[in-house]
Amino acid sequence: MTLFECVNCSQTLETNSLDASCEACGSAVIIAGGERPSVDRESFERLPPGVWRYRALLPKTVARDVVSLGEGGTPLLRSSRLGSELGFGHLLIKDESRNPTGSFMDRGSTVLASLAKERGVKTCTCVTTGNLGASLAAYCAKAGIGAEIRIRPNTDRGKLYQMIAYGARIETSSKPAKKGESDDRSISVTAGNPYILEGEKTTCFEIVQELGWMTPDVILVPVGTGGHLSMFWRALRQLKDSGLIDKSGCRLVGVQFPGSAPTAGGPRRAKYTDQVEEPFTELEESEPLLRSEAIRAMKESGGCWVETTARETIDATGLLARTEGIFAEPAAASVVASLQTAKSQGLIDAGEAIVCVITGAGLKDTKAISRIAKATRQVVVKEDYSVARLQIGETKLRLLRSLASKPRFGYELWKELSSGRTITTASVYQHLGELEGLALVRKSGVATVRGRERVFYELTRKGSDLLKMAGRIQKS
Secondary structure, eight states, X not given: OEEEEETTTOOEEEEOOTTOOOTTTOOOEEEOOOOOOOOOHHHHHTSOSSGGGGGGGSOOOOGGGOOOSSOOOOOEEEOHHHHHHHTOSEEXXXXXXXXXXXXXXXXXXXXXXXHHHHTTXXXXXXXXXXXXXXXXXXXXXXXXXXXXXXXXXXXXXXXXXXXXXXXXXXXXXXXXXXXXXXXXXXXXXXXXXXXXXXXXXXXXXXXXXXXXXXXXXXXXXXXXXXXXXXHHHHHHHHHHHTTSSSOOOOEXXXXXXXXXXXXXXXXXXXXXXXXXSSOOXXXXXXXXXXXXXXXXXXXXXXXXXXXXXXXXXXXXHHHHHHHHSOOBOHHHHHHHHTHHHHHHTTSSOTTSEEEEEEOBBXXXXXXXXXXXXXXXXXXXXXXXXXXXXXXXXXXHHHHHHHTSSSOEEHHHHHHHHTTTSOOOHHHHXXXXXXXXXXXXXXXXXXXXXXXXXXXXXXXXXXHHHHHHHHHHHHHO
């Protein structure tokens, strides 16, 4: 049996459940402090990098049941170009985008999936905005465990594609799983799962070990659910209690957007007028499951929280990529965006040793590239037909050729394309809509044809250029 403590009401609970929550208030629980393991620095140094290097500080797991994709062991990079740009002399990046599914969540998923495999769990379910679902689906696939993911409407498409690729069953839902839905063969997982949280603390273990068992002055982490941030403080205390570090003068700084779920009293931006069409879901977490623990982590470490705007975060995403070659998802790049604000408010000093934790990869957010492009206005597009052909397909090319001579309406195009092949009118209109989205065609007008209103489509200049390029390639 494992002893847990509620993060809100401090009630204790003893159970073997892998998806425990507080019986009194329903809040998330964490594993209560137990025996201090007998460990030393040399034992960790002898082991290969990765989450399971710190097995002595993690929940007990049978070695043969460990489910690993090579998570952890991510680099701690000295970021001199970014530091010079922002005026910091000792800036480091902990690049969690190097994890197997592109986010820090893999550190927790490996621990939970290993325990689930050991105990014969058949199905894991969860409600997610993205990274948790993608990570859990991958580790369930590795373990041979079924994954049922309930995505929220604002789930990033890139993360959804990951879940599908890993074979998860996907449902759309805005509601969490009902209490009591899980049993001994099925568990319901949230980002506040105590075993996932235990894996997340290894991010901090690695930073400290990489720095020669010394702590930096400041670590900046996106707030999100509050889980990752709170586990940094748990890790620092565990390292000290185990005698692996003498003391910790490290301040923890949480980063979030104005208007996100409140975290703690502290420095705020005076104004917030920036708007963004799509939220960065991993940062704007509507359910900060570990809110009280995050507050405690910042307060007891002498840290604080800092707000950054969507526009600053977009700019920081591009800056990080241009200066250090790290493409982060915007929610992850928020820590870089907050540096100038924190410095101007006297919360961090330019000469301190500062670690920014980049929690996820940019390719997981399919809108990130367009946001950066709009912000920088430095994009030059050169069409390559061989690439464009793969993107738009032969049917779309035939539609473009049909529109080359004059504007036409959908039914007319269908009659031409359906000759000798099977294609529905609905399919034609779907292709036209996608071509319109690519700015290759546009609606040119509406006319009444045989008593019915018809929408006419015509080529755009971009569409015409694409066809010309196609013709040149065919002749060559």
